[in-house]
Amino acid sequence: MDNTQNQWTDRWQNFWRVFKKSRIGIVGLAMLALIMFMAFFAPVIAPYDSSSTQDVTIDDIYNPPSAAHWFGTDDAGQDVFSNFVFGARISLMVGFFAAFISIVIGGTLGLVAGFFGGRWENFIMRFTDVMLVIPDLPLMVVIVALTKPSLLNIIFVIGLLGWTTTARVVRSQTLAVKSRKFVLRARAVGAGNAHIISRHILPLVMPILVVQAVLVVSLAILNESALSFLGLGDPTALSWGQMLNYAFGRGAMSIGAWWALFFPGFGIVWVVLGLTLLGQGLEQVLNPRLDTHHLMPSRPVIQSSKAALDDTQALLKVQNLSIHYVNDEGKPPARAVENISFSLNRGELIGLVGESGCGKTTLMLSLLRLLPSAGQIVDGKVFFNGQDLTALSEAEMSKTRWSGISIVFQGAMNALNPVRTVGDQIAEAIVRNIKDFPREQIQARVIELLDLVGINADQKDAYPHQYSGGMRQRAMIAMALACNPQVIIADEPTTALDVMIQAQILELLDNLRKKLGLAIIFVTHDLGVVAEMCDRVLVMYGGVTAEYADVDAIYNQPRHPYTQELIKAFPDLSKPKKKLSSIPGYPPQLDNLPAGCRFAPRCPHAFARCRVEQPSLHNLGDAHLASCHLVEASK
Amino acid sequence: MSAEKFLEVRGLKKYFEVSRPGFFSRAAPRLVHAVDDVSFNLRRSEVIALVGESGCGKSTLALLLMGLEEPTDGVISFEGQVINHVSDSDRKDLRRKIQMVFQDPYESLNPTQTIEEVINEPLEVHGIGENKKERDQRVKKALEDAGLKPAETYLKRYPHELSGGQRQRVVIAAALVLEPEIILADEPVSMLDVSIRAEIINLLADLRITRKIAVIFITHDLGSVGFFADRVAVMYLGRIVEIGTMLEVLEKPQHPYTKALLSVIPVPNPRMRRERIILKGETPNPIDIPSGCRFHPRCPVAIDACKVSDPPFIKHSQTHQTACLLLVK
Numbered sequence: 001m002d003n004t005q006n007q008w009t010d011r012w013q014n015f016w017r018v019f020k021k022s023r024i025g026i027v028g029l030a031m032l033a034l035i036m037f038m039a040f041f042a043p044v045i046a047p048y049d050s051s052s053t054q055d056v057t058i059d060d061i062y063n064p065p066s067a068a069h070w071f072g073t074d075d076a077g078q079d080v081f082s083n084f085v086f087g088a089r090i091s092l093m094v095g096f097f098a099a100f101i102s103i104v105i106g107g108t109l110g111l112v113a114g115f116f117g118g119r120w121e122n123f124i125m126r127f128t129d130v131m132l133v134i135p136d137l138p139l140m141v142v143i144v145a146l147t148k149p150s151l152l153n154i155i156f157v158i159g160l161l162g163w164t165t166t167a168r169v170v171r172s173q174t175l176a177v178k179s180r181k182f183v184l185r186a187r188a189v190g191a192g193n194a195h196i197i198s199r200h201i202l203p204l205v206m207p208i209l210v211v212q213a214v215l216v217v218s219l220a221i222l223n224e225s226a227l228s229f230l231g232l233g234d235p236t237a238l239s240w241g242q243m244l245n246y247a248f249g250r251g252a253m254s255i256g257a258w259w260a261l262f263f264p265g266f267g268i269v270w271v272v273l274g275l276t277l278l279g280q281g282l283e284q285v286l287n288p289r290l291d292t293h294h295l296m297p298s299r300p301v302i303q304s305s306k307a308a309l310d311d312t313q314a315l316l317k318v319q320n321l322s323i324h325y326v327n328d329e330g331k332p333p334a335r336a337v338e339n340i341s342f343s344l345n346r347g348e349l350i351g352l353v354g355e356s357g358c359g360k361t362t363l364m365l366s367l368l369r370l371l372p373s374a375g376q377i378v379d380g381k382v383f384f385n386g387q388d389l390t391a392l393s394e395a396e397m398s399k400t401r402w403s404g405i406s407i408v409f410q411g412a413m414n415a416l417n418p419v420r421t422v423g424d425q426i427a428e429a430i431v432r433n434i435k436d437f438p439r440e441q442i443q444a445r446v447i448e449l450l451d452l453v454g455i456n457a458d459q460k461d462a463y464p465h466q467y468s469g470g471m472r473q474r475a476m477i478a479m480a481l482a483c484n485p486q487v488i489i490a491d492e493p494t495t496a497l498d499v500m501i502q503a504q505i506l507e508l509l510d511n512l513r514k515k516l517g518l519a520i521i522f523v524t525h526d527l528g529v530v531a532e533m534c535d536r537v538l539v540m541y542g543g544v545t546a547e548y549a550d551v552d553a554i555y556n557q558p559r560h561p562y563t564q565e566l567i568k569a570f571p572d573l574s575k576p577k578k579k580l581s582s583i584p585g586y587p588p589q590l591d592n593l594p595a596g597c598r599f600a601p602r603c604p605h606a607f608a609r610c611r612v613e614q615p616s617l618h619n620l621g622d623a624h625l626a627s628c629h630l631v632e633a634s635k
Numbered sequence: 636m637s638a639e640k641f642l643e644v645r646g647l648k649k650y651f652e653v654s655r656p657g658f659f660s661r662a663a664p665r666l667v668h669a670v671d672d673v674s675f676n677l678r679r680s681e682v683i684a685l686v687g688e689s690g691c692g693k694s695t696l697a698l699l700l701m702g703l704e705e706p707t708d709g710v711i712s713f714e715g716q717v718i719n720h721v722s723d724s725d726r727k728d729l730r731r732k733i734q735m736v737f738q739d740p741y742e743s744l745n746p747t748q749t750i751e752e753v754i755n756e757p758l759e760v761h762g763i764g765e766n767k768k769e770r771d772q773r774v775k776k777a778l779e780d781a782g783l784k785p786a787e788t789y790l791k792r793y794p795h796e797l798s799g800g801q802r803q804r805v806v807i808a809a810a811l812v813l814e815p816e817i818i819l820a821d822e823p824v825s826m827l828d829v830s831i832r833a834e835i836i837n838l839l840a841d842l843r844i845t846r847k848i849a850v851i852f853i854t855h856d857l858g859s860v861g862f863f864a865d866r867v868a869v870m871y872l873g874r875i876v877e878i879g880t881m882l883e884v885l886e887k888p889q890h891p892y893t894k895a896l897l898s899v900i901p902v903p904n905p906r907m908r909r910e911r912i913i914l915k916g917e918t919p920n921p922i923d924i925p926s927g928c929r930f931h932p933r934c935p936v937a938i939d940a941c942k943v944s945d946p947p948f949i950k951h952s953q954t955h956q957t958a959c960l961l962l963v964k
Contacts, residue, residue, distance in 0.1 A: 528901025
């Protein structure tokens with residue numbers, strides 16, 4: 001049991017570490033803590049006994065705030081501050097208990113509906129819908145009016161009517177968790193419903209339930225105040241709402257005794273605001289769906305001298321490019337890309353190969369200057385048609401993006417907008433990038449583009465979900481072609497597709513290259529695909545160039561051990577019985593790179609020098625480059 | 636050997652009902668023919684690869700074998716006992732013997748569980764292990780057998796702290812801890828980098844030798860089955876169209892679909908670029924199954940007869956069978 005306790009402290013510490021960063025959450029928590037402290041120590045804090053009416057004279061009624069009565073006095077001559085302090089107890093108590101009832105009911109119903117589905121779900125959700133349509137407050141008024149307006153009744157009425165949103169939120173989260181593969185895996189192991197709910201569903205529903213609970217508490221407090229204000233509160237329990245009710249009903253307005261109304265009202269606003277802020281803070285920490293990162297134009301690059309025209313004829317030339325990810329906690333930056341150079345000619349197809357996390361995508365995004373905001377080009381240049389892209393302003397860059405260099409992302413379903421037709425999205429890509437494109441020609445252009453990628457014109461007005469995986473990827477390619485780019489970056493365009501569809505897409509890209517003279521950078525971890533269609537290959541490892549050569553040299557005379565091992569790990573159909581060799585270990589983390597060669601820890605040929613000294617890139621002739629100490633020795 | 640009854644599948648069918656045409660409509664509901672008359676058998680410690688494109692019914696077949704879906708028709712028997720309609724308690728025993736490894740190692744682990752909790756869970760569900768010490772030992776052994784050594788360094792970690800390959804090993808360890816006789820691996824490597832794929836395949840291949848586990852390896856990539864499958868079954872639209880030993884299927888494919896699948900597998904050598912048979916279009920939806928041979932609309936060599944008659948299985952050898960009209964003599 002010691003174990004589980006440790007885990008919980010771990011989880012709690014983790015939670016607190018992240019929560020601390022949410023300023024909104026901290027402010028909310030502080031506001032709430034203050035009121036709770038006051039409510040808890042009310043007998044100590046309040047200067048006067050709350051309900052005592054002894055020694056009250058006519059002079060004590062509606063006295064303005066003074067040293068003796070900080071918040072003034074009310075219609076019964078009582079100290080408003082004392083009532084305010086004790087009122088917090090009532091308001092918070094009603095809020096918490098009512099919310100507890102709502103959360104238990106809503107949570108259970110939502111869980112049952114989401115988990116078991118079918119008839120139960122139908123029944124529960126229709127009931128919830130009906131309850132949602134009935135306005136809460138009038139119904140509460142009716143019920144409280146019909147029963148005795150005691151504190152207990154109020155708690156139950158608010159609690160029993162306030163569960164609807166919780167049920168809906170919990171149901172949708174349960175549905176989302178239930179459909180995840182680890183639940184299916186637990187079933188396959190033989191786990192029953194009770195086990196799955198307690199181990200797999202609840203831990204992932206809980207965070208959302210906590211956020212929901214905070215909001216339900218604030219709603220319950222508001223409801224209690226409203227009921228009391230309308231005169232339906234428990235006359236023996238002086239909540240903030242009740243204070244408002246008395247002050248309002250007994251002429252505080254006409255006398256001008258603003259303090260009798262202001263302070264209880266302020267208390268309600270304070271608590272509700274505090275809870276709302278806390279809820280938002282918690283949501284930022286606990287709701288995983290909000291944890292996304294966005295692509296945006298990167299910060300200005302550090303060096304920015306306008307470079308002169310380069311001498312070579314290459315269409316795209318990347319020179320000694322280095323990209324670091326800066327992180328905010330004072331740790332060293334992640335060196336995602338270091339000193340990468342390559343060039344691309346018109347109509348050429350270059351393959352960029354490497355395992356996940358080796359900097360391939362970072363390198364590609366930097367060519368478009370679309371790095372996440374923490375990513376910075378710290379060194380190097382990117383020449384496109386002789387112009388240095390790293391030195392361009394954002395406005396100039398946006399002209400090159402898409403109409404000069406465009407990109408086809410992996411995972412076409414996520415890259416397409418599900419609620420707009422494919423034709424519409426292609427049209428948008430044209431209009432957004434070519435401002436003066438004649439309106440009347442847009443539809444013709446869309447059809448032309450679809451035809452180019454092998455999609456029938458009558459599919460133009462279909463939505464992405466009506467397309468198959470291969471068709472979506474074709475649509476993405478059509479979109480990338482919208483502005484007649486010279487270079488297309490294809491970032492793992494076939495990774496999620498079946499082999500036959502992959503072959504279709506590869507054939508399409510190859511045809512487009514021949515037909516339109518496109519230059520293509522094909523990013524992949526699949527050596528087979530590269531061998532099928534590329535002219536040159538750049539093998540990346542841990543952010544650096546491992547080997548860069550002609551496709552034939554890469555496969556038939558690989559010089560870098562990493563390339564050699566990669567090829568050995570690839571299944572070769574012509575030798576079916578051959579056992580696959582695998583590369584032990586894992587690629588390095590880019591913020592914790594080894595001191596010497598980045599491949600040394602996994603390299604079968606590594607020797608002492610490899611662990612201390614990073615190898616430089618050696619030219620082996622015929623534009624064959626490799627960064628390995630062994631290559632240098634054999635040169 | 637052949638007399639021994641291990642896992643046998645006969646005439647297995649699974650149809651799903653799509654939306655009924657309307658509450659009062661008399662029309663028959665439309666059916667998805669996910670698995671449509673599949674038969675094969677699996678021997679102890681044998682590796683069989685089920686190959687096909689998405690939509691061919693291979694994942695549904697896996698769920699049927701796991702008892703996570705009820706078959707519409709047909710028989711699955713395990714060690715001579717029919718298992719497609721068994722009570723939950725019997726099912727629990729079976730679950731121990733047939734375990735599954737899923738495709739996506741990022742999705743098939745609960746992010747809030749530590750690795751120890753993940754591996755311990757199956758033991759807890761089945762009430763295995765006298766005490767905590769024995770369970771701990773089993774957990775550690777499973778982790779080390781799955782190649783996560785030393786086990787201690789992984790126990791307290793969470794899935795997000797591991798790489799894709801390590802996670803897939805954790806999933807395999809969670810299956811191993813129950814000491815199963817069959818592992819059903821549904822595309823276990825398709826989400827992983829090529830360099831890691833070999834590792835996972837080698838691991839499964841080792842397990843069948845060290846632990847005598849039979850493996851049903853489901854994949855869309857014929858290229859990855861080469862080294863460790865004993866037999867290969869190629870599926871198209873819910874049915875097996877060709878089955879044979881690995882060498883028979885890879886070196887002497889008979890069905891036009893198998894030939895096309897083989898031709899598009901990239902060969903890692905630019906000097907061996909060859910003519911690819913790229914089929915047009917994609918697998919049709921399994922609601923409206925084409926008449927005759929279900930492959931004929933995409934078949935590059937179809938003849939008129941293919942549109943009318945459903946081809947029977949033709950035996951080429953003791954082990955090699957193909958369903959194609961062109962091969963009928």
